[in-house]
Amino acid sequence: MKIALIGYGQMGQLIHQFAQRRGHEVLTIIDPKHSSATDSKITPEALLGVNVAFDFSHPGVVLDNLRYFLSLKNAPNLLVGTTGWYTHLGEIERSVARANIGFLWSSNFSIGVNLYFEIVKKAAKLINKYNEYDIWGTELHHAQKADSPSGTAKILEEILLQNIERKTKVVDNRLDRKIEPYxxxxxxxxxGAVNFSHTIGLDSEADTITLTHAARNRDGYALGAVQAAEWLVGKCGFFKMEDFLGFEI
Incomplete structure (x- = not known):
């Protein structure tokens, strides 16, 4: 692959390392602040020769990045790991269709996290039959995490709501009252510096079941992103991680 990295923070740098280990070439680093950047902003010239771009920028700028990128003629395929734009999914999907490129997005490219999604989905379907179990979730991220709840947490919330009929609403901000049964x-x-962990609790008067995924480092996230980009080469369409992995989340 010939790669452009949009955003060169910790994830961008780690993706750079894994891409090189797997024989790929990073042609362009786009970042307005980093000293290693080759370009300060997305331009047609910065994307020349690129067949896959990675956006791991910042939630505050990602929507503008996507809108501009998808307006370009002959844009390369794009993999997006930045969160904060999901309320505009419909708009971006339509823009991808007009641009006629391959676009793959996920809040988390870790293979382990995506397997965890499947495990939580199965558990939610099972617990749906047993009203004596209540359900809760919690997540822990490092101090530099720019959004809350995380995109991964939002996917977990959606999985729970889709598969547990008695639960119809998630409260993911401060709760100063008794929680409602629904x-x-x-x-x-x-x-701190912790990477991230997510836990789903299934709790009854008799026992508690907890399902936890904890990342030791960012390596799985970066490697999964590079592997997903390899799969994306030559494809057109609007894809999610489960399309690459071959199962439905």
Whole structure:
């Protein structure tokens, strides 16, 4: 692959390392602040020769990045790991169709996290039959995490709501009252240098079942992104991680 990296923070740098290890070439690094950047903004010239671009920029700029990128003629395929734009999914999907490129997005490219989504989905379907179990969620991220709840937490919330009929609403901000029976409380903690962990609790008067995914580092996230980009080469369409992995989340 010939790669452009949009955003050169910790994830961009790690993707750079894994891409090179797998024999790919990073042609362009686009970042307005980093000293290693080759370009400060997305331009047609910065994307010359590129067949896959990675956006791991910032939630505050990602929507503008996507709108501009998808307006370009002959844009390369694009893999997006930045969160904060999901309320505009319909708009972006239509723009991808007009641009006639391959576009793959996920809040988390870790293979382990996506397997975890499947495990939670199965557990939610099972627990749906047993009203004595309540459900809660919590996540922990490092202090530099720019959004809350995370995109991964939002996917978990959606999985729970889709598969547990008695739960119709997620509360993911501060709760200063008794929770309603139809609600799921999903809390977020930010602090320190921890990578991330997510836990789903299934709780009854008799016992508690907890399902946890904890990342030791960012390697799985970066490697999964590079592997997904390899799959995306030569494809057109609007894809999610489960399309690459071959199962439905």
């Amino acid at each position: 609600e799921i409380h999903f809390s977020s903690t930010r602090g």
